[in-house]
Amino acid sequence: GPVKLSDDQLTALNKKLADVGFNEKLSYGKPTLVYGYVKTCEKHPDSDHLHVTMVDVGNGEEHKIVCGASNIAQGQKVVVALPGTLMPNGQEIWPGKLRGVDSYGMICSARELGLKHAPQKRGIMVVPDSFKVGAAFEPTKCDELIASGDITL
Structure with a gap:
């Protein structure tokens, strides 16, 4: 790590x-795995399950991210993998297009982050409102909060 x-x-x-x-x-270096705030969340124009979000990732930066999680919603604080992030499974995150819409990062589930207590169901991990937007992701802290039931899907 x-x-x-x-x-x-x-x-x-x-x-x-x-x-x-x-x-x-x-x-x-600037962290690439950070807490973000979902400012907007709209249905993808060419998909029945994707959403197009605008996410504040701190320091005045906002990124459009296409997300396929069914539990994504405006107003959530989430974990965002920005381009250049190397995920625990070896996948590197790069900007791309999903069904014709630009996407600049990935909103992560606890399972994608490789957390020990990650639920095996689908969905992004929503973190507490007290987490600071733009701060570096803290895996141990989040895993402890999942284990205690303070972070759920």
Whole structure:
């Protein structure tokens, strides 16, 4: 999985790189698996089960995402895999079109996120309203909330 460095570790690593002649510095990357807010949710014009959503993913960014989950709805907070995300099953998320509509990411289910306590039924994972839009997804926290019944489908 991803390695998260402390500030001290990042500084030490950059020092080691400089010591061997590298001029570039490493920095923290922007998370690609984040909490988002579903601002709009409409029926897909060419499908009886898909929805076209507009999702706020933080920092003033909004993405159109086509979603096939039956429990998707406007006003939910969800987990969004932005383009460039490597999912637990090895799938990489890229922008694309679903039935002619552009989609820039994926709204995730607990099962797609590889969470231990993920229900085996279909549907995206709706997270509590207290989760901050744009913050990095925290798998352990979400899995504990599923196990306790605080996150459901």
